[in-house]
Amino acid sequence: MAAGYILNLKFHRSWYNWPVNLSSLWIGLLAGAFGGLVGLGGGIIAVPLMSAFLKLSQHQAVATSLVMVVFTGLVGALTYATQGTVDWLAALLIFPSAMLTANWGARFANRLPEWKLKRVFGWYLVVVALSLILKPYIPHVEEPLQGWLRIIPLVFTGAAAGFASGLLGVGGGTITVPIMVLLVGLEQHTAQGTSLLAMVPSALVGSYTHYRHGNLAQAHVPGLVVGILVGAFAGGLVANQLPEFWLRLTFSVVLIWTALRYVGTKPKPAPKEASLEP
Template sequence: MLLHVLPALVVGAGLGFFGGLFGIGGGIIAVPLFVIGYGMAQPMAQGTALVLMVPNLLVGWWRYNQRHPVPARQALTIGVISMAATWGVAHFANALNPAVLKVVFSVFLLGVALRMLARRKDAAESRPKIDPRYLPLVGVAGGSSMGLLGVGGGLVATPLITGLFGQKQTVAQSLSLALVAPSSVVALAVYAGAGQVDWKIGLPMAASGLLTVSAGVSLAHRLPEKQMRTAFAAMLLLTALWLLVSPLVMARLR
């Protein structure tokens, strides 16, 4: 039991730190880890990742909101929209073939990473392309991603908020957490109801991740914004390639 819990505690601490650093819940790393390292099916991996993501996202939201407060009305609107989208799409995701869901997950990460790496203009110099009144509609895209993939609400919302609404990276991450944090709770409820959660692995990771989220958030506000965006995109790209290539590697090893 100890040998089973200790690795989960170490991994959870690392995921909590990176989740705080990039304004996400750590699921984009946890899901492929569960699929490849623990041999979980894609829906189970996504559901288990949500166990550690929920507390990480809630703490990250609180810490980011201290530095970049989101107006209560705006946070409520974007949160309600994202939760509604998450609820509907999560039920659809649990009915999909796991292999199809895995490919969708991989392609999604690859697309987001390439889009971010292709951006040459610094976010601080960008100008809003869409009226800020429509910002809550980002909750539809972010919430749908949370429901379908169990992750990705912040990965979708953050680039949209920086690229279309002209917000700085750290401000965008604070806004995206306002929609992702409540959506993650809804997604976890749906996946748990479908029996797609391994609590014995998820809970230890969630506990240790809570200890390191604040350190990641603090570092995020000390790093240069351009390097932050590049590091964020590089992490997504490597994760996507890992997921796409790993089945071929594992087949050869067998």
């Protein structure tokens, strides 16, 4: 069962390696803080940092990021639920399609060479950056869908978010939140809380699929999880005291700069064959 694999992860000796856990901890703190400041999951920051500083492959970074998403989604959803800003029915409608496509996304990721996966991740960062910049200008729909028609966008947005989650190691909130606000008619905070809850099962399925392919960097999980939880909490506290416009603009610039590096990724040249001439 996918739900049991996290509890049964093999405990490596490196879990008790303080240099390993400390390097993972600061990455988790930074990813969580940035995510908490702008209301996004930490995956879009954690994946590039793990690739750059922990020297993980893109596939390993994606797999390990999804474990973080499980924990941040649980804690974040619980926080929103205590304030009554989680639509449980909407989350339940998102679950099935998101879980199904998260498995597909993870499988598809493992069929891609690393340079192609990095390019896809880079374009996703561009989309996230643009969504942050344009967020204040998105019109609110006065007459959202009613009744059973609300099921359609929830199922489709769950499918899209789940595939992106399994493929890229992100929560998918950039996809689900706008749809829930624009078409389903949820308030912004309720959409965010519902999105956090909805991303947990898909991230669990996606991380399990990657785990079966041997991509999970288990040694870094403890530090990353602790770091991102603390960082997200701290970022959320500070966010209300900082100007939202400059937060979004700064974060968007960082994302676009990172995206340009990923989009420009090229395949590694094939090694030259040894000459057979004497």
